[in-house]
Amino acid sequence: GAVVSQHPSRVICKSGTSVKIECRSLDFQATTMFWYRQFPKQSLMLMATSNEGSKATYEQGVEKDKFLINHASLTLSTLTVTSAHPEDSSFYICSAFSGVADTQYFGPGTRLTVL
Amino acid sequence: EDQVTQSPEALRLQEGESSSLNCSYTVSGLRGLFWYRQDPGKGPEFLFTLYSAGEEKEKERLKATLTKKESFLHITAPKPEDSATYLCAVQASGGYQKVTFGTGTKLQVIP
Numbered sequence: 001g002a003v004v005s006q007h008p009s010r011v012i013c014k015s016g017t018s019v020k021i022e023c024r025s026l027d028f029q030a031t032t033m034f035w036y037r038q039f040p041k042q043s044l045m046l047m048a049t050s051n052e053g054s055k056a057t058y059e060q061g062v063e064k065d066k067f068l069i070n071h072a073s074l075t076l077s078t079l080t081v082t083s084a085h086p087e088d089s090s091f092y093i094c095s096a097f098s099g100v101a102d103t104q105y106f107g108p109g110t111r112l113t114v115l
Numbered sequence: 116e117d118q119v120t121q122s123p124e125a126l127r128l129q130e131g132e133s134s135s136l137n138c139s140y141t142v143s144g145l146r147g148l149f150w151y152r153q154d155p156g157k158g159p160e161f162l163f164t165l166y167s168a169g170e171e172k173e174k175e176r177l178k179a180t181l182t183k184k185e186s187f188l189h190i191t192a193p194k195p196e197d198s199a200t201y202l203c204a205v206q207a208s209g210g211y212q213k214v215t216f217g218t219g220t221k222l223q224v225i226p
Binding site (some may be wrong): 001002 | 122149158159164167212213214216217218
């Protein structure tokens, strides 16, 4: 149990385009999901907290207009990187909080490369 | 501000050579401390949650312990498949589910 999926696993796009990443909790409902960014050989940096049915809470320094988050249902959150630039290239990982297990479960991550 | 420091940054062990990873933390009221394993290019995989000092949890060759200031992840007789980065994270009390991660310990187990 406690499986979290992400799609796509890898995406390459041109500078200036927008990219949407989906995060799904497959076997549990998650009122709260989190989006992280991870640079090579570094730990996870929390970007934002996504709450079902309400606006996301962004960490300091994260541009909310650039990283659009939507948590439309108890099993789905999306992150849209708008007008992507090469510096947005990174590994993006989502997690979903299971109230039953009182634990965050992570997705497999999405590798974004912006050319 | 919550802080998590993990040591060592990297650890190289011979297969069967037991050791421990350290996670020191400061948090304004600990709600939970988490251990995750992360393989290259993948998301973290949940291992343990510890809630109070003195608590211990085990899974196969791994045992996690918790004191008021730090946690240890003991690896007994490791195998090459235990090679990964081990992440520690803390969650503060107060009803907010956000966690703060350490930078991890990269473990390499050599056959």
